[in-house]
Amino acid sequence: MKTMVILRGPPGSGKSLFCSFMKEFAADGHKPLVISLDMFRMVDGKYVFDPAREKEVVSEYHVAVIQACQSGEQFIILDNVHSRFWEFERTKKMGERHGYRIFVIEVQADFWTCLDRMVHPVPFDKLKEIFARWETWLRWTIPTRLDGVELLLSRLLKKGK
Numbered sequence: 796m797k798t799m800v801i802l803r804g805p806p807g808s809g810k811s812l813f814c815s816f817m818k819e820f821a822a823d824g825h826k827p828l829v830i831s832l833d834m835f836r837m838v839d840g841k842y843v844f845d846p847a848r849e850k851e852v853v854s855e856y857h858v859a860v861i862q863a864c865q866s867g868e869q870f871i872i873l874d875n876v877h878s879r880f881w882e883f884e885r886t887k888k889m890g891e892r893h894g895y896r897i898f899v900i901e902v903q904a905d906f907w908t909c910l911d912r913m914v915h916p917v918p919f920d921k922l923k924e925i926f927a928r929w930e931t932w933l934r935w936t937i938p939t940r941l942d943g944v945e946l947l948l949s950r951l952l953k954k955g956k
Contacts, residue, residue, distance in 0.1 A: 803877035807909030
């Protein structure tokens with residue numbers, strides 16, 4: 796069955812690391828297509844956050860998700876902050892319309908850890924804003940990253956499962 800994983804978490808929480816693990820450890824034929832909003836912020840190989848382009852960036856992201864769904868990609872991971880539920884509702888419904896099994900995974904770390912680990916520079920006040928507006932639901936905490944990746948791989952990706 797086709798699978799769409801919608802990742803949500805603040806910058807620096809480990810979403811991209813999760814994607815790297817999934818790409819590295821996925822069984823042959825089950826490598827995910829990762830679509831990240833940050834992919835559309837790259838200019839000449841460098842990350843550039845330009846608030847004036849944000850509407851265009853989000854539009855390009857949605858076009859990429861539509862194309863992936865329409866082409867029948869078997870395993871899609873959407874890597875984005877998704878701090879509020881409405882921010883991923885459109886892509887969730889799109890995945891459902893195209894027959895995807897949907898998983899929403901929240902990747903969390905505390906504020907200071909995120910600030911320390913961020914790959915792309917997010918201003919201190921912007922990160923505070925993301926944490927302040929965060930919408931939560933029931934959380935399931937995985938003791939270690941590796942255990943979580945092994946669990947997901949065994950459930951979603953291993954051949955014969």
